Amino acid sequence: MSGTFVGMPAFPTAAREALADTQLRRNLAHATHTIRDKRARVVAEVEDWEDLRLAGAGVKEAALRDLATHLETLEASLVRAGATVHWARDAEEACAIVADVARRHGADEVVKVKSMATQEIGLNEALEAEGIAAWETDLAELIVQLGDDLPSHILVPAIHRNRAEIREIFRRRMADVGRAAPDDLSDEPGVLAGAAREHLREKFLRAKVAVSGANFAVADTGTLVVVESEGNGRMCLTLPEVLVSVVGIEKVVATWSDLDPMLRLLPRSSTGERMNPYTSTWTGVTPGDGPQEVHVVLLDNGRTRALADEVGRQALRCIRCSACLNVCPVYERVGGHAYGSVYPGPIGAILNPLLRGVSDEQTASLPYASSLCGACFEVCPVRIDIPSVLVDQRAAVVDSHRGDRVPKAEAAAMKAAAWTFADARRLRWAERASGLAGRVLGRFSRTTLPGGRAAAGRLPGPGAGWTGARDLPAPPAESFREWWDRTDGGQDGDRR
Amino acid sequence: MSARDEILGRVRAALADVSPAVSVPAAPRVPDRGDLVGLFVERVEDYRAVVTRCAEADLASVVADVLGTARAVVPPGLGLTVADAVVDEGLSAADLDAIDAVVTRAAVGIAETGTIVLDHQPDQGRRAISLVPDLHVCIVDESQVVADVPDAIALLDPARPLTWISGPSATSDIELDRVEGVHGPRTLHVVLVG
Ligand code: SF4
Numbered sequence: 199m200s201g202t203f204v205g206m207p208a209f210p211t212a213a214r215e216a217l218a219d220t221q222l223r224r225n226l227a228h229a230t231h232t233i234r235d236k237r238a239r240v241v242a243e244v245e246d247w248e249d250l251r252l253a254g255a256g257v258k259e260a261a262l263r264d265l266a267t268h269l270e271t272l273e274a275s276l277v278r279a280g281a282t283v284h285w286a287r288d289a290e291e292a293c294a295i296v297a298d299v300a301r302r303h304g305a306d307e308v309v310k311v312k313s314m315a316t317q318e319i320g321l322n323e324a325l326e327a328e329g330i331a332a333w334e335t336d337l338a339e340l341i342v343q344l345g346d347d348l349p350s351h352i353l354v355p356a357i358h359r360n361r362a363e364i365r366e367i368f369r370r371r372m373a374d375v376g377r378a379a380p381d382d383l384s385d386e387p388g389v390l391a392g393a394a395r396e397h398l399r400e401k402f403l404r405a406k407v408a409v410s411g412a413n414f415a416v417a418d419t420g421t422l423v424v425v426e427s428e429g430n431g432r433m434c435l436t437l438p439e440v441l442v443s444v445v446g447i448e449k450v451v452a453t454w455s456d457l458d459p460m461l462r463l464l465p466r467s468s469t470g471e472r473m474n475p476y477t478s479t480w481t482g483v484t485p486g487d488g489p490q491e492v493h494v495v496l497l498d499n500g501r502t503r504a505l506a507d508e509v510g511r512q513a514l515r516c517i518r519c520s521a522c523l524n525v526c527p528v529y530e531r532v533g534g535h536a537y538g539s540v541y542p543g544p545i546g547a548i549l550n551p552l553l554r555g556v557s558d559e560q561t562a563s564l565p566y567a568s569s570l571c572g573a574c575f576e577v578c579p580v581r582i583d584i585p586s587v588l589v590d591q592r593a594a595v596v597d598s599h600r601g602d603r604v605p606k607a608e609a610a611a612m613k614a615a616a617w618t619f620a621d622a623r624r625l626r627w628a629e630r631a632s633g634l635a636g637r638v639l640g641r642f643s644r645t646t647l648p649g650g651r652a653a654a655g656r657l658p659g660p661g662a663g664w665t666g667a668r669d670l671p672a673p674p675a676e677s678f679r680e681w682w683d684r685t686d687g688g689q690d691g692d693r694r
Numbered sequence: 695m696s697a698r699d700e701i702l703g704r705v706r707a708a709l710a711d712v713s714p715a716v717s718v719p720a721a722p723r724v725p726d727r728g729d730l731v732g733l734f735v736e737r738v739e740d741y742r743a744v745v746t747r748c749a750e751a752d753l754a755s756v757v758a759d760v761l762g763t764a765r766a767v768v769p770p771g772l773g774l775t776v777a778d779a780v781v782d783e784g785l786s787a788a789d790l791d792a793i794d795a796v797v798t799r800a801a802v803g804i805a806e807t808g809t810i811v812l813d814h815q816p817d818q819g820r821r822a823i824s825l826v827p828d829l830h831v832c833i834v835d836e837s838q839v840v841a842d843v844p845d846a847i848a849l850l851d852p853a854r855p856l857t858w859i860s861g862p863s864a865t866s867d868i869e870l871d872r873v874e875g876v877h878g879p880r881t882l883h884v885v886l887v888g
Contacts, residue, residue: 232870233870244724245724246722250721252719253720253721256716256717259716260716263715265709266705266706266709269702279853284697285701291697337865337867337876354870357870360869361868361869364868387868387871387873390868391867391868391875391876395876399791402787403791421852427863427866428864428877428878429863429878430877432878436825437825454852455844456718457847458721458843462842469866472737472806472808473858475741475860475862475863475878476859476878478856478858479852479856480855481852484855486784486820487822488820488855496701498701502704503708
């Protein structure tokens with residue numbers, strides 16, 4: 199079925215390959231700019247957007263700080279509503295639980311709603327190994343799955359494919375796994391979507407078991423929430439007899455009314471709409487309506503590791519809106535695949551090392567996939583200070599390399615970074631120096647990045663491993679910290 | 695140790711240095727926008743859904759016009775006679791797939807976002823009936839329209855399954871070209887009564 203990220207090369211290598219792909223870069227630039235313009239328009243419509251962000255960050259932060267209590271409450275509420283609750287320490291346990299439910303119902307296939315958590319645990323591959331086919335039903339996920347491909351963006355995973363390629367994939371592959379694409383299939387998006395509707399409808403109508411994730415899990419009521427656009431989510435959540443939802447433990451919010459800021463923040467930040475076409479909520483089993491057997495798998499898989507990280511735990515507030523991807527100058531140029539994970543972009547650069555640790559080279563390279571420009575923090579609906587976590591994770595990478603006998607170029611750069619980041623005063627000094635360099639590089643730069651920012655060419659010395667693969671955005675003339683001090687954390691409204 | 699106890703133990707250990715108390719700032723309210731019903735219509739139409747306004751007395755004929763020759767399924771508690779309609783008494787998904795349209799009421803309308811919320815009471819029916827047919831005719835009373843998301847959340851009962859609908863289903867997955875109508879009803883027609 200679809201590919202896997204395991205064994206992906208480290209970011210610099212993967213990024214160099216991605217940069218050579220002009221189609222990919224053009225598609226990405228178009229996508230990120232379009233979505234971010236839409237977002238900016240609907241965010242500007244909300245007068246108190248900054249207060250709404252504060253409320254959203256507060257809801258998630260409060261839930262995380264007392265997570266054990268809320269998880270116990272959630273479990274009790276779910277059980278009261280007729281759901282079965284499972285706990286999974288890691289990916290393997292979670293996949294085994296889902297496979298077991300499917301097997302008990304004699305199912306050799308399940309329909310799936312797009313879910314980051316099930317991608318993270320490699321559920322499709324695990325089910326396939328058990329002889330159970332997992333059908334992705336989100337249009338983009340279907341394109342990715344039929345094309346034996348990898349998702350490249352959280353929100354629009356097939357954005358690296360153009361319409362002609364999608365038509366080709368449908369014509370070549372649909373017939374192998376179900377209803378074939380019509381012979382006269384054109385490459386009109388409306389026609390392609392119609393083919394997906396026909397192809398998937400037969401699967402929705404016959405599937406016994408569905409698998410979903412959840413955007414939110416409400417502790418005091420036991421309600422799960424799925425936010426979507428196409429209606430494939432509603433199909434999966436409504437028609438099959440059995441529903442299994444794999445939910446990361448960080449998805450908890452304390453109360454029903456906590457959904458208010460979240461449901462206002464998410465669609466505007468994500469697709470740039472006032473509200474997404476469909477949001478479904480369900481609380482256990484409703485007699486005579488929808489699945490009569492409901493399972494919820496509460497998943498750790500590294501989340502408690504991230505939670506233990508004093509600086510990094512805020513990353514668990516993430517609601518996967520993908521706004522930070524769309525404003526990131528690095529993501530825009532290299533795309534999602536280079537991150538080697540289902541979580542790409544700025545959030546991926548911090549979440550992957552927090553969930554998995556930095557012992558492998560691939561993950562260890564991620565905290566460096568950033569210019570620390572701070573745009574990700576400004577758009578984040580739950581105010582995750584991604585730049586600060588990145589800096590902290592770089593220090594963690596350095597720590598993990600301290601015992602190396604032969605320092606690699608990377609390790610050398612990291613050691614310098616550690617010396618710098620170990621002391622706030624030195625960091626301030628280094629940032630100023632880098633700001634200075636930014637102004638100098640800006641003056642001599644040979645390229646301009648999207649958004650008009652200057653780009654620097656190849657850096658000498660230890661930085662060459664990174665800049666050799668890309669045009670490094672010149673450091674901002676003002677560091678994040680300087681900006682923060684000058685504007686009192688942005689409170690005075692100065693966006694510069 | 696069970697997975698449950700181990701995970702909860704890890705959570706407690708991870709948070710040993712953290713005080714659980716944190717004050718959550720209240721979410722801001724939208725300013726008064728005046729004509730809520732007018733805003734609701736405008737915002738629903740923004741999603742390329744169709745809105746028809748009518749008086750209670752004309753409802754049956756307006757619904758008949760909207761349906762035209764389409765055969766509809768209706769929930770048992772619709773409270774309106776729809777000619778030739780099939781009343782849902784546990785139709786299978788395959789049965790529903792052979793039906794063109796569905797007529798339901800709604801629980802709440804949200805002006806700010808142009809959203810209709812169904813809570814699947816007997817006047818709206820099971821979730822499946824408003825999902826499988828290709829045309830959804832949704833009757834909303836003007837008195838059901840509230841200003842914004844928090845007002846809706848306060849009115850809705852989380853114990854019931856809820857479906858929030860903002861326009862017809864849509865996708866932008868192919869080159870970000872917006873296509874209306876994928877898996878849900880490809881046409882949403884709101885009949886606003888009042
Ligand atoms: S980190 Fe913030 S902006 Fe990025 S996906 Fe998560 S919630 Fe959205």
